[in-house]
Amino acid sequence: MPPRQRRSYDQYCAAARALDAVGDRWTLLIVRELLAGPRRYTDLHADLPGVSTDVLASRLKDMEQVGLASRRRLAPPASSYVYELTDRGRELLPVLRALAAWGAPELAERRPTDAVRAHWFALPLLGALGSSSEEGLLEVRLDEGEFHVWVRGGGEVSYGDGPAPGEVDAWVTLDAGTAVAVSRGELSFAEGVRGGRIVVVGEGAVAKVLREG
Missing domain, CATH: 3.30.1050.10 (SCP2 sterol-binding domain)
Known part of the structure; x- marks a missing residue:
């Protein structure tokens, strides 16, 4: 399935470009959770009360698409997947x-x-x-x-x-x-x-x- 086409403000402005990446509802709160370390999807959902599973999955895909987060599989015996911030994502800490x-x-x-x-x-x-x-x-x-x-x-x-x-x-x-x-x-x-x-x-x-x- 091709990646979802993200909406843009279509403004040649640094603030607008930043909001293109993190301005959707829940995105910055997902960043807050991932600043605390790699998290499984179920952990993220548990610590983001009120977010639907569809919205959480969509936001995580968007974050991967724009290079803010990545998904990797833990080594055995865990063998589960976790999401974590990229270097670009971790730069959002001061924000x-x-x-x-x-x-x-x-x-x-x-x-x-x-x-x-x-x-x-x-x-x-x-x-x-x-x-x-x-x-x-x-x-x-x-x-x-x-x-x-x-x-x-x-x-x-x-x-x-x-x-x-x-x-x-x-x-x-x-x-x-x-x-x-x-x-x-x-x-x-x-x-x-x-x-x-x-x-x-x-x-x-x-x-x-x-x-x-």
């Missing part, structure tokens, strides 16, 4: 971070219909967690689950879903309300630590910087 910062003021009281996943807080917290010049692997724990953050110094950070896959340099524990307050700029990370709303455990340099601000 998602900026979008999360812009949208953080809208995180008022959680609505009864709102789904939540722990790793959704990674994007708005990356600035605070990655402010250290020290390198390290952080595991962030909320009631809703865990995600992990690699801090590589100089402001370079990335994140993944679930517990940290290696030797952890610092464990960070907070609740969703505190994560929202930090995201909205109502509470600094250092203030959260001093006030006991954020607990940082670890003996490494990165843990010390997070504790002391």
Whole structure:
């Protein structure tokens, strides 16, 4: 079957070209999920409440077509397929971070219909967690689950879903309300630590910087 003809704004404009690739509903949220690491189709569907199977499949095909994502088969015994971002797709991390910062003021009281996943807080917290010049692997724990953050110094950070896959340099524990307050700029990370709303455990340099601000 030939690839679906994608719609275009037909404007010779960098912003319009970008929206040609990622402007469809759900595409950027799929990018958010894949920034956390390779995901199976079923995992993506589970962590994107509200998306239909047809729309998810269509968006993934579109993302492959424009070079944002690829599909590969895992080695045995798994033998399942996963989707992952290409280098071009991973370049959207600062775009998602900026979008999360812009949208953080809208995180008022959680609505009864709102789904939540722990790793959704990674994007708005990356600035605070990655402010250290020290390198390290952080595991962030909320009631809703865990995600992990690699801090590589100089402001370079990335994140993944679930517990940290290696030797952890610092464990960070907070609740969703505190994560929202930090995201909205109502509470600094250092203030959260001093006030006991954020607990940082670890003996490494990165843990010390997070504790002391």
